[in-house]
Amino acid sequence: MTRVALGYLAKESLLPSNLSLYAASDIFIVAGHKGLCESVTARLFALQACFDSGLDVLPFALRTRVSLDVAQSCVRPNEMALKAALQKIRGCGQISLSLRKVRTDLSLESEGRGWLAGRLSDFTNNEKDRHWLQQIVMSIGYPVSELVETPKSFTIGCLVSRQDVRSVIDILHANLASSGDVELLIPRLTVSGLWPALGFADLKIHLPAEAA
């Protein structure tokens, strides 16, 4: 594997330095040299550079290292699905909303019942947080990604047209102001972006065995 494929593009475009474009049927593949796109971080940087250049790359999952050959072989059997996915993200980026979890400090707890009650409280609060975050993002009225839970936070993405970012933020402001428990939740909320639409490249294609 000398070239690592980063994703697909709908049309021929000028790429950031160190990246190359390859045609496959009516679709184009963005790829970088193996040495420059070996790590997940390097692939994310390259995709962000493409995004910042105004390109709408349909990315491979960051943790999947796909060779150019495999990416090319996937085009024909998945051409219609790829075109539909490319159309879905055209001109769009992702705003991410992340809500930090609160965990009860149980380090001084010496009774089993109190400890279990603390965990039950955390569990209940987490469910409320999850629901609140989903509702807030859905209220914006744009496509929403799957919610991702980590030990410390919930994160969800919203697919936004590049030109609508300002108005989406205004809607978000208004919706946050009118939602309940704002004083408790806002300090734990982080809004970031605009990112490549990583949470919306949810097309599943079958890769040949050598891609593993």
Place this chain on the structure above:
Amino acid sequence: MTEDNVLTIDAIDLQSVMARAGHRGKVQINPDTVEQDLAKLVLGLMELLRQLMELQAIRKMEKGLLSPEQEERLGMTLMRAEQAIHDLAARFGLKPEDLSLDLGPLGRTI
């Protein structure tokens, strides 16, 4: 609500996103860190099982299916098991968050 501080759209979080994305996607055992890598895998599995038991206990407690004695016993067992796993992890230079395992398409254990 201090809106100006909260809803700034920028790339400040790139590093944290990269840190999340940068988790190794598969089980890796390196010659130089065999003990730590094995400990991470084994303790990660133990912590996963402990968390599943904790979740089951919480659900039973929520539904009122446990007596006070059972709650005390279960809570004490789970609490001590968590502490023991964290203590063992610390001996190998691992933090509790290092025990989160990547299950591929299923996501990470919490």
